[in-house]
Amino acid sequence: MFIKVKRSVFIDALELELTASKGNCLRGVLKDDKGSVCSTIEKNIAVDEEHFTWAGLNHLPYGKYTLELSHGEDEMKMNLVKRV
Numbered sequence: 001m002f003i004k005v006k007r008s009v010f011i012d013a014l015e016l017e018l019t020a021s022k023g024n025c026l027r028g029v030l031k032d033d034k035g036s037v038c039s040t041i042e043k044n045i046a047v048d049e050e051h052f053t054w055a056g057l058n059h060l061p062y063g064k065y066t067l068e069l070s071h072g073e074d075e076m077k078m079n080l081v082k083r084v
Contacts, residue, residue, distance in 0.1 A: 012058035
């Protein structure tokens with residue numbers, strides 16, 4: 001696991017914590033329960049950066065989401081819930 005999501009329930013942003021090597025590009029896709037892409041992010045991770053916030057998610061309706069992250073060759077998926 002190269003990244004941790006601080007909370008699996010979010011309102012308007014996701015707090016992420018890196019646990020792997022820095023310097024690679026982090027890519028994220030947030031999909032709703034129907035599989036539609038709701039938001040994407042690409043971020044170059046600085047050497048001294050351990051935490052960052054994926055903001056701007058307040059426009060999404062409440063419900064279940066899947067977060068797909070990739071960092072170099074590593075990939076992972078997580079289930080999340082958006083609350084009002």
